[in-house]
Amino acid sequence: MRKKIIAGNWKMNMTYDEGQILTSEIVQMAQDEQLKDVILVLNPPFPHLHVVKKLIGGASNVFVGAQNCSDKESGAYTGEVSAPILASFGVSFVIIGHSERREYFEETNELLTEKVKQALAAGLQPIFCCGESLDIREAGTHEPNVKYQLTDSLFELSAEEISKVTIAYEPIWAIGTGKTASAEQAQEMHAAIRKHLAGKYGKEVADSISILYGGSMKPSNAAELLAKPDVDGGLIGGASLKSRDFIDIAKSY
Ligand code: 13P
Numbered sequence: 001m002r003k004k005i006i007a008g009n010w011k012m013n014m015t016y017d018e019g020q021i022l023t024s025e026i027v028q029m030a031q032d033e034q035l036k037d038v039i040l041v042l043n044p045p046f047p048h049l050h051v052v053k054k055l056i057g058g059a060s061n062v063f064v065g066a067q068n069c070s071d072k073e074s075g076a077y078t079g080e081v082s083a084p085i086l087a088s089f090g091v092s093f094v095i096i097g098h099s100e101r102r103e104y105f106e107e108t109n110e111l112l113t114e115k116v117k118q119a120l121a122a123g124l125q126p127i128f129c130c131g132e133s134l135d136i137r138e139a140g141t142h143e144p145n146v147k148y149q150l151t152d153s154l155f156e157l158s159a160e161e162i163s164k165v166t167i168a169y170e171p172i173w174a175i176g177t178g179k180t181a182s183a184e185q186a187q188e189m190h191a192a193i194r195k196h197l198a199g200k201y202g203k204e205v206a207d208s209i210s211i212l213y214g215g216s217m218k219p220s221n222a223a224e225l226l227a228k229p230d231v232d233g234g235l236i237g238g239a240s241l242k243s244r245d246f247i248d249i250a251k252s253y
Contacts, residue, residue, distance in 0.1 A: 002210045005166060005233035006250040007041035007127060008240025009067060009095060009214075010048075019048040023055045025243035027062055030250075038233070038250045041065045041093050041127075042240075046081055053090045065093030065127065068101060071114035073121075083115075083122035094119050095235075097129045097153065099172045109152035116154065120161050127166045127212070127235065128154065130193075134173035142171070146189065147196045159201045167193060167211045168235040174215025176237060183224045183231075186213045190230035219248035226253050 014022060023042060030040060043065040044052050053064045070080040086094060096119060097112040107115075112128070119126040130149040132142040146169065154162060169189050174181050181189075190211045198206035213225050214235030225231050239245040 002208060002232045003039055003166075004037060004253055005039045005041060005210050005212055006246070006253075007065065007093070007095075007168075007212065007233070007235045008043060008246055009098070009235055009237050010042070010044045010240060011067070011100070011237060012045060013241055014044060014048065016048065016051070019044050020051055020055060022241065022243055023052045026246060027056055027059050029243060029247045030059060030062055033247065033251065035247065035250055036061060038253050039063065040246075040250060043067050043093065043095055043127075049086070049091055050089055063092040064090070065095060065125075066091055067095050067098070069094045069096070069115055069119055069124070071111050071118060073118060083118040083124050087122040087124055091124065093125045093127055093166075095127045095129065095168075097149075099129060099131055099170060099175060109149060112153040113156065116157070116165065120157075120164060125164055125166060127168050129168045129170050129214070129235070131170040131172050131175075131215070137171065137173055142189070143192050146193065150193065150196060151200075155200055159205050162197070162201055163205055163208055165209065167197075167209060168214050169193060169211060170214035170235060172215075176216070178216050180216040180218075180221050180225070181213070183228050186225055186231055187228035190228065190232075194230055217249060219245050219252065222249040223252040 040062045056062045069083045096115045101107045132145045210232035212233040212235045217234045218239045
């Protein structure tokens with residue numbers, strides 16, 4: 001059985017106080033509303049990670065994740081945060097290769113391979129993002145484009161390593177635009193991604209990997225997306241900043 005994961009990517013939002021309120025509300029609601037079958041991951045900006053981890057306390061299905069990590073293990077890299085530093089205070093997940101990092105920080109497939117390797121070596125679970133731009137979608141080449149992102153960044157991993165990676169399919173044209181991929185479009189791409197993984201690693205490994213959908217997911221469209229057989233959860237941006245919306249998305253599973 002694949003893990004069901006609802007991950008919130010706070011991006012560069014929330015003051016320290018706001019982040020604590022949001023976390024406490026989510027943890028409380030998850031407990032009160034007995035949200036046990038879904039793994040919740042909160043990915044705040046770096047300065048929040050420690051306190052978010054503390055506020056999660058003993059909640060068994062809520063985890064903290066970072067939005068990025070360095071491709072280096074340690075050393076003179078001013079401003080960077082390494083995977084071992086994150087792991088050393090209980091961070092469990094790390095988002096790698098978000099389209100905003102690919103676009104604004106020029107992260108290449110090659111660099112992302114190094115980040116994934118660092119994360120795995122430190123015991124973090126990477127949430128590896130892939131997805132096509134609007135131009136590529138309109139040209140009809142989204143499937144080979146996304147497959148290439150996966151091949152180029154992930155396919156030198158062993159079967160054991162890739163089994164620890166969660167994939168997030170995030171069509172760029174759906175991120176922060178209010179325009180969601182239809183459930184059919186999401187399912188089609190998730191199935192293609194899984195088939196691609198199966199071609200390299202075999203069906204058993206591919207069937208064990210959770211593939212999340214990201215891009216304007218909200219309570220009103222989550223149930224339909226999450227009902228699709230190859231959609232194993234969501235990576236939520238805007239709607240993860242409101243505790244009620246985030247929990248309602250998870251509850252719609
Ligand atoms: P939105 O949910 O705001 O569209 O963001 C999606 C996203 O980029 C999550 O990583």
